[in-house]
Amino acid sequence: MSTAGTRESKQNGTVPPPPPAEIQYTGEYSVNPLGEASLRRLCAQVPKVLQRIIVMSWRIDRRAVLFLLACPVVTGAAAAVLLAATARAMRPLFGTGAVADRLHEALPALVVVGVAAAVTRVATIVATYAERRITPRLTTETDTALVAAVCRVEASAYAVDGFSDRQEAAEMGVIRTHVMVADAQRFLSALVRMVTAAGALSVLNPLMLPLLLLAVLPAGVGAVLTARVDYEIHYANIADRNVRGMMRWWSTSSKYGDEVRANSMTDYLLFWYRSLSDRCDRRNLAAAPRTLRIQLLSSFVAGIFLVATWGGLAWLATTGRIALALAATAVVAVQTTLAALSQVIVNGAALFHTSLYLSDMQAFLDDAEARAPKRGPLAIAAPVEVIRLEEAVYQYPGKDAPAVDSVSLTLRRGEILAIVGVNGSGKSTLTRLITGIYLADKGRVTWNGSDLAETDPATVWQQTGLVPQIFAQWPLRVRENVTLGQPRTQDDGPVWDAVDAVGMREAVEDLPAGLDSLLAREIFGGAELSGGQWQRLACSRVLYRRPSLLILDEPTSQMDPRGEHQVFEQIKTIAADRITIVVTHRLENTKIADHIIVMEHGQITEQGCYDDLVHAGGTFAELLELSQDR
Numbered sequence: 001m002s003t004a005g006t007r008e009s010k011q012n013g014t015v016p017p018p019p020p021a022e023i024q025y026t027g028e029y030s031v032n033p034l035g036e037a038s039l040r041r042l043c044a045q046v047p048k049v050l051q052r053i054i055v056m057s058w059r060i061d062r063r064a065v066l067f068l069l070a071c072p073v074v075t076g077a078a079a080a081v082l083l084a085a086t087a088r089a090m091r092p093l094f095g096t097g098a099v100a101d102r103l104h105e106a107l108p109a110l111v112v113v114g115v116a117a118a119v120t121r122v123a124t125i126v127a128t129y130a131e132r133r134i135t136p137r138l139t140t141e142t143d144t145a146l147v148a149a150v151c152r153v154e155a156s157a158y159a160v161d162g163f164s165d166r167q168e169a170a171e172m173g174v175i176r177t178h179v180m181v182a183d184a185q186r187f188l189s190a191l192v193r194m195v196t197a198a199g200a201l202s203v204l205n206p207l208m209l210p211l212l213l214l215a216v217l218p219a220g221v222g223a224v225l226t227a228r229v230d231y232e233i234h235y236a237n238i239a240d241r242n243v244r245g246m247m248r249w250w251s252t253s254s255k256y257g258d259e260v261r262a263n264s265m266t267d268y269l270l271f272w273y274r275s276l277s278d279r280c281d282r283r284n285l286a287a288a289p290r291t292l293r294i295q296l297l298s299s300f301v302a303g304i305f306l307v308a309t310w311g312g313l314a315w316l317a318t319t320g321r322i323a324l325a326l327a328a329t330a331v332v333a334v335q336t337t338l339a340a341l342s343q344v345i346v347n348g349a350a351l352f353h354t355s356l357y358l359s360d361m362q363a364f365l366d367d368a369e370a371r372a373p374k375r376g377p378l379a380i381a382a383p384v385e386v387i388r389l390e391e392a393v394y395q396y397p398g399k400d401a402p403a404v405d406s407v408s409l410t411l412r413r414g415e416i417l418a419i420v421g422v423n424g425s426g427k428s429t430l431t432r433l434i435t436g437i438y439l440a441d442k443g444r445v446t447w448n449g450s451d452l453a454e455t456d457p458a459t460v461w462q463q464t465g466l467v468p469q470i471f472a473q474w475p476l477r478v479r480e481n482v483t484l485g486q487p488r489t490q491d492d493g494p495v496w497d498a499v500d501a502v503g504m505r506e507a508v509e510d511l512p513a514g515l516d517s518l519l520a521r522e523i524f525g526g527a528e529l530s531g532g533q534w535q536r537l538a539c540s541r542v543l544y545r546r547p548s549l550l551i552l553d554e555p556t557s558q559m560d561p562r563g564e565h566q567v568f569e570q571i572k573t574i575a576a577d578r579i580t581i582v583v584t585h586r587l588e589n590t591k592i593a594d595h596i597i598v599m600e601h602g603q604i605t606e607q608g609c610y611d612d613l614v615h616a617g618g619t620f621a622e623l624l625e626l627s628q629d630r
């Protein structure tokens, strides 16, 4: 695609598109955790991951775990009985006399062989049943833990470089939970079977076991090395996969379908998507010769030892060192041990592989836990009479200058504050400091005298209502879109009041199921609203909350004048009971404010009431004049 795209561009005389930027990590996330680990240390992870899987599963379903642990023991015992009975059956079968007599003599042992085989089968089925009882719930638990961890971190964590990529890496741990219990169960069963069969084999001839171990060990080393290469590639691809995942959603979401089509972005987006996939493929392909070499070499060494094992057995039998019947039993024991050993190796490698992804998941969960709010025990109760900012400073990670720089401000109940200023002057960041979404790096923000740095944020956010600049269009029913985040009542009265307050009654009544209409056209039977209607609904949500602090960041940017007028009338009507903050570029709207602050480079450069600022000849007057100059 990339070469075809370039060729096409040359023919059209257009500039070929640049490829997506390659992301190079620096800092704490740049080190591949595998890079410094030795092979022995990696192999030692298998018992640890087994223990972890058992502990995780134990919390989900204790009975199923007991079944899972008991089944390998039963399988092992059955394997021992099977081998012993096989040895007993071989003696008459390879003896002398009529075939019927020999069969008759071997029959009891053969019946035991059959029963042991049946018991093995039943134990395997029960183990699979137990695994199926655990796996879905374990996946749900880990998946939910991951989502909860991301939702609960301090919002400032989102701005930390690499945080989102670590989340993408952790997702693999969740995906791995689909197979890890099955892998663990197969590993344990194979381990017990292997020990039993190996025991039986060493009784028959002590030389056979070391030979057999040597025959399988190279495969084990090969499997672990291959898993290591796979993980290296997975690690190298994390950033590209993360970007690709995001691009996939943005490119295919119907929300941006118009923009993609009308700006003829499709080809370029596909080129981008394809380029990222190609880059991942190239890394995979570059690793293929390494895995080929590992597997060829390990199979070659394993083959030599296997030939030696069978040759040794043939030599023992032909030179009469062991009886033919014993040799036949040894064949069964070798086969059983070999199969069990191979299973131990394959599933051990899978567990090792799993341990790598689980470590990523655990590392992310630990990181998220460390980034969860730990602010202090103070609580905020309504009403909020006064909010104070004292020389508050906030700087985003990786930025050279603070987004909010030494801002001092006092807000009192009943007041409306308007925040204005050019793009990037720090208005939204200031609202995040006021609501405690971010904590000030320097200075402090207090609510009723309580420092937000020492206050449980949940008690703060119980008192806030925010219409952000970019608000979510929740794929939920109309009712939930209004009441989301609020204790539910069975009464639709307050919901309709909030809908009325933004002039949406007619539009909601026109929907196929009124308040029950699902607002997601992508879902069967779902309805869709216009941009302005969505914004009205976002406003109705905060009006429904009736919070102590109401913040509206460009709340009417998509509304018609009637809607805008209605929303501002509502704000005025309910303002007496709360602190209200309006962030806006439509300076006419600041007339409703008791106090206006003008921000530049994170600082308050002008403040006062509308009439004062209009005549002050400063930035406010200049911006107002520009907005009227058409």
Ligand SMILES: Nc1ncnc2c1ncn2[C@@H]1O[C@H](COP(=O)(O)OP(=O)(O)OP(=O)(O)O)[C@@H](O)[C@H]1O
Binding pocket: 159, 396, 397, 399, 403, 421, 422, 423, 424, 425, 426, 427, 428, 429, 430, 469
């Ligand atoms: N999540 C973030 N991570 C890093 N920098 C950010 C982030 N959000 C904002 N900034 C930076 O902080 C500065 C202030 O941004 P902010 O969004 O507060 O401005 P604003 O005044 O609300 O702008 P606008 O009028 O465009 O909404 C800008 O330089 C911006 O690039």
